[in-house]
Amino acid sequence: MAAPRVSSLQHSKFPIIRDHFAVAIGKSSVVVKTVAVLVTIGYFFSFITSAIPYITVTPGYVMPPNFRVYSFIFYSFVELHFWHVLADISVIVLFGKLLEPLWGAPDMLLFFVINSLGVGILTAFLYFFFYLVTLNEAYLFSVHIYGMAGYVAGFCVAVKQVMPDHCLATLPFGKLRNTHIPLTLLVFIIIMNLSGVLPGSYPYMYIMGLIVSWIYLRFYQKHTNGNRGDMAENFSFASFFPSQLQPLVAVISNSIFSVFVKVKLCNKPQRKYDVSSPTTITVTLPGTEPHDAERRKQLALKALNERLNKPESTLNWPSLDDDGPVSPTAAATSASGDAGAVTGPALAAPPASQIATPGFKDGSPSAANQSMGPSQENV
Template sequence: MASVSPTSPVNADYIRLMFNKSSVVVKSVCVGVVFLYFISIFVDTDSFLNALSVTPGLIFPPGFHFWSLVTHQFVEIHIWFVIIDFAFVLLCGKLLEPIWGALEMLLFFVIVTAGSAICSSVVYVFLYLATFNVEYLFHTHLYGLSAYIVGVTVALKQSIGDHELPPLGLKLRVKDLPLIVVMVSIVMRLLGLVPGSHPCLIITGFMVSWVYLRFYQKLPNAEGRGDMADSFNFASFFPEVVRPPISLAANTVHSFLVKIKVCKKQIRKYDVGAPSSITINLPGTDPADAERRRKIALDALKERLSRVEEQTQWPSMDEASPASPATSTSSTVSKEKVSAETEIASNSSSTAPSATSPDQSVTMGT
């Protein structure tokens, strides 16, 4: 216990400092989660969840408990989920809010949490239609920030996906976090640690956050909407082994959505006016993010070229090589020039004795 006490004040001070420097949006979300958790301790859990969480059978008419779309994300009945929510909200405020701004962060929060709740409710309605089990409609409660947590990991993949995670004995990057969160939630459900609504919210939150960031998000420094970079396509979230079939299925779904005008067709702009190279601008691409990816690509290219230079032995420039027509022509001209100079030199040398004086001739003869 003595070894923990010196570090705990430091961690508490660091968390307090992050909280004080955060925006009103981050503070409001954290305070809302903590406040409703303390209320859940002193009230009946079932009544608490029925009033504030999303119930699939009551969110749609005739029940239409629309207010639950605004309250369910702040509901937590376990302290460990409160701690996880608190940490991810602060993380989002530190890493994403400087890029997006407080208003965009609030919009992302509302879209992901409300959208995942509606999509999960639709899933449970279809489960009821398939099984006629009433528990899917009226005994299932959707609540918590699990959808927003996986949404934050998707946003981190978009912005700093190439950064390495702290050393845990595994070579993991930030771009691996979304799939890890999804798999962990499924395993926890199989072990009975979380209800079935937890992985459902995470999977739908993953889909909603990616669709919004991919096609609809509008940033001040970006052209158009969304992020159509190849490093942010749907297949990039999965291992390379399974990417081809996933990419085929995702492209098929995207083509169908484009035909029914739900999504816009991908547009690439080519700037051929630049004298040095061709610049390709994708709609919604942040210039800072594009510059970061360009530097990474240049570093990889330089490293590859250096390896090639070390392994390759270049031929000597003195070795004879077959001459091209242009080379033979130039050599012929050079030969003619040399012969002309030689002829001039010989003529001058032949006329040289006649130009000498008589005295010089006598001297040479004697």
């Protein structure tokens, strides 16, 4: 009885998922639709076995005499499995929904081109390095680099940059946030690769995608205010690793960055001091967008308000002022002592309307002081 229920549940949810997916693609921009269509066309071309060496990157064929450098343009649109196509299109649509409103369609297309070319070239050179070490020609002519693993890595890096503290799920060992996704997905990809589900080049492409996308977003992406890159502390290279490894990674990455600055591959970040401010000195780092600073400010204010609104247990301390409010414990003790001391009938205080305060009607302080008794002046 359980199997028909599961199958009927799957059949009932599949049209809903399909409709949502179709609506998401329909509302996407031209860039998202174009890339999704090209990935679908590349999947159908993968059924032509003789075309695979020409539309995928084979490290031995991109060098002379074959010189198939055009394969760096087509390889990212080729997938050999349909579920890879669905995963790629889902990432493209999510990228368009989350980041295209912030970046714009031209910047999104530029990021895709830089990521695709960078991942293809670096992965091919990595296999050249494997060949030089092992002298195994299989690394040159039996390897086919294809797919959008590098773009998936770039999407993870971009989401970490924009929304690093967004919580995706609460797990038994802690909260899974966007800042944990790049490294977590890398571990998952390595496991899938060892089990034979993903091709051999997929982990290398993903790692190269992390490096290329981080370098572009960290140092070279141009913002609306004219600055380039994002020098925020929570977007450093060490922030991709667990907190226990971050000091070691920071030392290595900073040393490599110093070498790149000396050889003029990277520019040293410059700090701008606003000395015209009358109260404080404002330090501005290039690449820090105003909307990013405002977003972090709002998150900090929200966390502070939540902490302040938490109910705190307050203790009723006894008052040091004789005329001030008395704590409930002291009031009970005083009431019991007065009850034992007074044996006669209780004395009722006269109403306030019968208390004469001559000279106080005009509201002058001198009239009030004249109406007060000598015992009240010492209080």
